[in-house]
Amino acid sequence: MAYTVLIADDVRMNRTLLIDILKKKVEELIFLEAANGAEVLELLENNEVDLIILDLIMPVMDGYQVLNTLKKSEAFANIPIIVNSAIHEIHSIEETLKAGATDYFTKPLSPDDMEIILPLKVKNSIRMYEQQKTIKRYNDMTVEEIENATQFQKVMLPKSKNFTDVDLFIRFEPCIGIGGDFFDCVEINGKTWFMIADVTGHGIAASMASSMVKILFRTSLQHGDMTPGAVLTHINNNIFDFMDYSGMMVNNYTTFTGFVGCIYKDILTFSNAGQPYPVLYRNDIDKTIVLEESGPLVGAFENLHYEEHAMTIHHDDTLLLYTDGIFCNGQKSDFANWPMVHEYLSKNGHQLKGREEDFLDHMYWFFHMMLNTNEEDRFEDDVALMLIRKK
Numbered sequence: 488m489a490y491t492v493l494i495a496d497d498v499r500m501n502r503t504l505l506i507d508i509l510k511k512k513v514e515e516l517i518f519l520e521a522a523n524g525a526e527v528l529e530l531l532e533n534n535e536v537d538l539i540i541l542d543l544i545m546p547v548m549d550g551y552q553v554l555n556t557l558k559k560s561e562a563f564a565n566i567p568i569i570v571n572s573a574i575h576e577i578h579s580i581e582e583t584l585k586a587g588a589t590d591y592f593t594k595p596l597s598p599d600d601m602e603i604i605l606p607l608k609v610k611n612s613i614r615m616y617e618q619q620k621t622i623k624r625y626n627d628m629t630v631e632e633i634e635n636a637t638q639f640q641k642v643m644l645p646k647s648k649n650f651t652d653v654d655l656f657i658r659f660e661p662c663i664g665i666g667g668d669f670f671d672c673v674e675i676n677g678k679t680w681f682m683i684a685d686v687t688g689h690g691i692a693a694s695m696a697s698s699m700v701k702i703l704f705r706t707s708l709q710h711g712d713m714t715p716g717a718v719l720t721h722i723n724n725n726i727f728d729f730m731d732y733s734g735m736m737v738n739n740y741t742t743f744t745g746f747v748g749c750i751y752k753d754i755l756t757f758s759n760a761g762q763p764y765p766v767l768y769r770n771d772i773d774k775t776i777v778l779e780e781s782g783p784l785v786g787a788f789e790n791l792h793y794e795e796h797a798m799t800i801h802h803d804d805t806l807l808l809y810t811d812g813i814f815c816n817g818q819k820s821d822f823a824n825w826p827m828v829h830e831y832l833s834k835n836g837h838q839l840k841g842r843e844e845d846f847l848d849h850m851y852w853f854f855h856m857m858l859n860t861n862e863e864d865r866f867e868d869d870v871a872l873m874l875i876r877k878k
Contacts, residue, residue: 488515490613493530495521495553496542496571501594505540505571505605508596512606524548528556531563538612541588543572543579551583558587565619567612589615633691637665645672647844652750653679656843656874658851666869667693667743668810671701675708677751682718683762683873684745684785685810693869696741704747715747715758716795719785723760723793726786742786746808750800750877758795760785763811766829768836770803775833805839806875807832812868813854827857839876847872 494502502520509516519534521527523545543550557563567589580591590608647656655672667686682704686696707713707721726741744761761784767776782793814824839846
């Protein structure tokens, strides 16, 4: 593969000398020549250049101006530049390196400079640039894949909508654009089924696992007269049936907390697999009830059985489900702050009706300001919030 080196020097003999040296010591180089800084910029507009050897003292536009111009350009900022000058003052070397020059040498060149030093500087600079381009190419591919996966995950998640017996409101904020938190809600034969889950880990792998959970959730509901506990049991069994865990840690792939509920007429039936306790707001008496029942994580052990519980749910009652990202701030083992969710709903539940989406937004930013310490407007863990209001 040939690499293009642009040599900028106002003295033709200097350019010829550099070309002769490099032709003998470095293979597969193509050379472009510029007598001043303006010609450098013109040549860059029409050629792909892998390295610039830049004289500092030139007419029209000197090397300092060229260096500063290129480092401010998105198109040319990463091209390595070896500064070449007869100036020996240390401040000149310091200023060009501060401005972004890759390397520096002075003229006249010594025999060692011509035989060893300059060819090595050129080889190293070109190699570094190739590595940067490779990293950028893979980074661009990764960003594109994450964007595609993010769009796919958005399609897989339910939207806020009206069902026959309930209204659904959601907010999902993955910490890195795509995540392992998951929720779903579907109406089957007059029953409203819903699930919220938190798959171990973040990113694309966790998102793939959460997509599998949704498929298993929807599939389990097709198996006759299911109950929430039976749904979790079915999902857990199928994980071990479908996955080959030989040589890998189960917990790194498909272990997750989950809560499955079903609303039929005035009865809420539910089963919990390690998910933070949901909170029910009783509108008629302005009171919150914490659903303090739980069970083992899904995907941790084979042949588990999940218990289920039932309670009456009234008109305009609202159930809040959430993942631990809202209160843990990335510290997965720290559940000390979860009562704050209960307290928040107790104080603000009266504002729910007709303002559910505003409520979720306010709750998200309230906990962000209370618990989040990073400088970005994101939690350090995925956050999923889900409100289900009984009609």
